[in-house]
Amino acid sequence: xxxxxxxxxxxxxxxxxxxxxxxxxxxxxxxxxxxxxxxxxxxxxxxxxxxxxxxxxxxxxxxxxxxxxxxxxxxxxxxxxxxxxxxxxxxxxxxxxxxxxxxxxxxxxxxxxxxxxxxxxxxxxxxxxxxxxxxxxxxxxxxxxxxxxxxxxxxxxxxxxxxxxxxxxxxxxxxxxxxxxxxxxxxxxxxxxxxxxxxxxxxxxxxxxxxxxxxxxxxxxxxxxxxxxxxxxxxxxxxxxxxxxxxxxxxxxxxxxxxxxxxxxxxxxxxxxxxxxxxxxxxxxxxxxxxxxxxxxxxxxxxxxxxxxxxxxxxxxxxxxxxxxxx
Numbered sequence: 001x002x003x004x005x006x007x008x009x010x011x012x013x014x015x016x017x018x019x020x021x022x023x024x025x026x027x028x029x030x031x032x033x034x035x036x037x038x039x040x041x042x043x044x045x046x047x048x049x050x051x052x053x054x055x056x057x058x059x060x061x062x063x064x065x066x067x068x069x070x071x072x073x074x075x076x077x078x079x080x081x082x083x084x085x086x087x088x089x090x091x092x093x094x095x096x097x098x099x100x101x102x103x104x105x106x107x108x109x110x111x112x113x114x115x116x117x118x119x120x121x122x123x124x125x126x127x128x129x130x131x132x133x134x135x136x137x138x139x140x141x142x143x144x145x146x147x148x149x150x151x152x153x154x155x156x157x158x159x160x161x162x163x164x165x166x167x168x169x170x171x172x173x174x175x176x177x178x179x180x181x182x183x184x185x186x187x188x189x190x191x192x193x194x195x196x197x198x199x200x201x202x203x204x205x206x207x208x209x210x211x212x213x214x215x216x217x218x219x220x221x222x223x224x225x226x227x228x229x230x231x232x233x234x235x236x237x238x239x240x241x242x243x244x245x246x247x248x249x250x251x252x253x254x255x256x257x258x259x260x261x262x263x264x265x266x267x268x269x270x271x272x273x274x275x276x277x278x279x280x281x282x283x284x285x286x287x288x289x290x291x292x293x294x295x296x297x298x299x300x301x302x303x304x305x306x307x308x309x310x311x312x313x314x315x316x317x318x319x320x321x322x323x324x325x326x327x
Contacts, residue, residue, distance in 0.1 A: 003322075003325060004034065004035055004036050004065055005034075005035050005036070005110050005111060005317070005318045005319075005321030005322045005325070006035070006036045006038070006063070006108065006109040006110045006111075006321065007035050007036070007037050007038065007109060007110070007111050007112070007113055007314075007317050007318065007321060008038050008040065008071070008099075008100040008103045008104065008108075008109040008111070008112045008113070009022060009026070009037055009038065009039045009040065009068075009112075009113045009114075010040045010093070010096040010097060010100055010112070010113070010114040010115065011039075011040070011041060011045075011092075011096070011114075011115050012093060012114050012115030012116045012117050012290070012295070013089040013090070013092070013093055013115075013116060013117045013118050013121060013295045014080045014088075014089055014092050015080050015081055015082055015083065015084055015085065015086050015088075015089040015118075015121075015295065015297065015300070016083075016089070016115075016116055016117075016118070016294075016295025016296060016297055016300060017115075017116065017295060017296045017299065017300055017305040018114075018115025018116055018117075018295070019041075019045070019049050019115070020049065020052075020053060020300075020301075020303070020305055021115055021291070021305055021307055021310040022039070022041075022049075022115050022310070023046070023049040023050055023053055023055060023057060024053065024055065024307045024310070025307060025310050025311055025314050026039065026057045026068055027050065027053075027055035027056055027057050028311075029066070031311075031314055032058065032065060032066050032067060032068065033065050033066060034065075034318055035065070035314075035317075035318050035321070036063045036064060036065060036069075037068045037069070038063065038068070038069050038070075038071050038103065038108070038109060039068045039069070039070055039071065040070075040071045040073045040076075040096045040099060040100065041070060041071075041073065041076055042070065042072075042073075042076035042077050043059060043070055044076075044077055045076055045077060046059060046068075046070065052301075053303065071099065071103070073092070073095060073096050073099060074095055075088075075091060075092040075095050075096075078092070080092065082300050082301060083297045083298070083300040083301070084297055085118050085120055085121050085295075085297065086121060087121065087124045087125055089118065089121045090117075090118065090120075090121030090122045090123070090124055090125030090126075090127075091125040091126075093114075093117045093121070093122060093125070094122060094125050094126065094127060096114070097112075097114060097132075097136075098139065100112045100114070101136070101139055101140065101286070104286045109321075110287070110321035110322070110324050110325050111286065111287040111288070111289065111317045111318075111320055111321030111324060112286060112287070112288045112289070112317070113288075113289050113290065113313055113314060113317040114288070114289075114290050115290065115291065115310065116290065116291060116293060116294050116295045116296070117132065117290075117295065118294070118295050119131065119132075122135075130163045130164075131162070131163045132281070133146055133147075133148055133162070133281045133284075134146075136281055136284055136288060137283075137284060140284060140285060140286070142283075142284055142285060144283055145177070145180035145181070145184060145283050146281070146282060146283035146284060147159050147160075147162065147180075147181055147184055147185075147282045147283055148162055148279055148280070148281065148282060149184070149185065149188050149279065149280040149281075149282040150265065150266065150269050150277060150278070150279055150280075150292060151192075151277065151278040151279075151280065151312065151316060152269050152272050152273030152276050152277050152278075153273060153276050153312075154252065154255075155249050155250070155254070155255065155256065155257070155269070155272065155273075156185060156188060156189050156192070156255065156256045156257075157185070157256065157257050157258070157259055157265040157269055158181045158182075158184055158185035158188070158256070158258050158259070158282060159181060159258070159259050159260070159261065159262060159264075159265060160172070160173055160177050160178055160181045160258065160259070160260050160261070161173065161177075161260065161261050161262070162261070162262050163262060164261075166261065169204070169260060169261045170204065170215075170217055173204060173217055173221050173222065173260055174221050174225070175221050175222075175224040175225040175228060176225065176228075177225070178201070178221060178222050178224075178225025178226065178228075178229075178258070179225040179226075179228040179229045179232075181225075181258045182199060182201065182225065182226065182229040182234055182236050182258050183229055183232065183234065184282050184283050185197070185199060185256045185258055185282075186199060186229075186234045186236070186256070188280065188282055188320075189255050189256050191319065191320055191323040192316060192319050192320065193319060194255050196235060197234075197235065197255040197256055198235050198253070198254050198255050198256075199234065199235060199236040199237070199254060199255065199256045199257070199258065200236070200237055200238050200240055200245050200248070200249060200253075200254045200256070200257050200258070201222060201225075201226055201236060201237070201238030201239050201240065201257070201258040202238065202239060202240060202241075202242040202245055202257060202258060202259045202260055202264055202265070203217075203218050203222065203238070203239035203240060203241055203242060203260075204217045204218065204222065204239075204260045204261075205217060205218065206241070206243075207241055208239050208240060208241050217260075218239045222238070222239045222260075223238075223239060226238055226239065236258075238258075242259070242260075242264050242268075245257060246268040246272070250272055269292075270292070274292075274293070275306055275308050275309065276308050276309060276312055277291065277292030277293065277309055277312075278290070278291060278292055278309060278312045278313045278316055279291075279292045280316065280320070286324065287317060287320035287321055287323075287324055289313045289314075289316050289317040289320070290313055291309030291310045291312075291313050292309060293309055
């Protein structure tokens with residue numbers, strides 16, 4: 001019998017909808033049957049969230065299926081303003097994530113799942129990196145290629161560049177980075193259950209540069225990167241104009257698309273599946289998953305937050321956690 005994946009689950013920003021969503025996911029017996037879950041929260045917090053939602057989250061003393069094990073976090077039970085960005089919220093997020101990373105390093109868990117966070121709160125709480133992916137890489141002392149991977153049902157994307165200004169995008173595209181984004185995407189899709197992924201790569205310029213009339217990045221960097229990936233055995237095609245490739249991907253021709261910058265892929269992905277979107281911190285030695293939406297401060301406590309993205313993030317964390325066992 002395959003061992004169950006061991007998941008470190010954090011509530012994200014306690015001022016947002018994260019506690020509600022984590023509670024809903026963990027009140028489902030089906031979820032607790034397919035993973036060993038370590039929840040970074042106190043018993044009083046779990047009881048409060050469960051009572052508010054009218055559900056039950058089973059809690060046990062030893063790791064195992066059918067219940068969660070609570071992990072002490074220094075900022076549990078602290079009063080945090082609900083429905084608004086706060087330094088306290090950002091501090092709880094960073095502290096919990098540091099503890100979760102420590103659990104991975106010690107071999108206690110196979111994957112990490114965190115609920116939504118607020119980047120401004122993180123920066124106010126002391127995060128100096130441009131985003132959480134770079135922060136994770138620093139804390140893990142990892143200097144390899146990383147990229148956020150975005151999942152909606154049937155399609156996954158990676159990026160050659162991410163959280164940088166548009167004017168900086170072209171100068172950060174090269175053959176090696178393109179190849180690395182392709183390779184990372186290919187491996188992630190395989191680990192999530194697709195044996196032979198079919199990938200496409202976006203162009204940077206309109207009409208894929210029109211043979212150099214609108215830019216030469218496709219000729220000089222993107223196509224050579226695709227060729228490098230093909231030589232290593234990846235099934236990948238392109239570069240294709242980004243205004244049409246997602247139509248083919250939506251129709252099932254491709255399992256994954258490599259984009260050149262953040263919004264080139266995110267706009268398409270959120271139109272196709274905002275209520276099912278999941279982000280994976282790709283390239284790191286530990287699988288780290290989160291729902292793709294934000295903290296949704298405006299609906300905290302109203303009971304209307306949709307659990308779909310958190311449920312899919314949990315499922316993906318389980319799949320990736322299984323494949324990372326024995327790290």
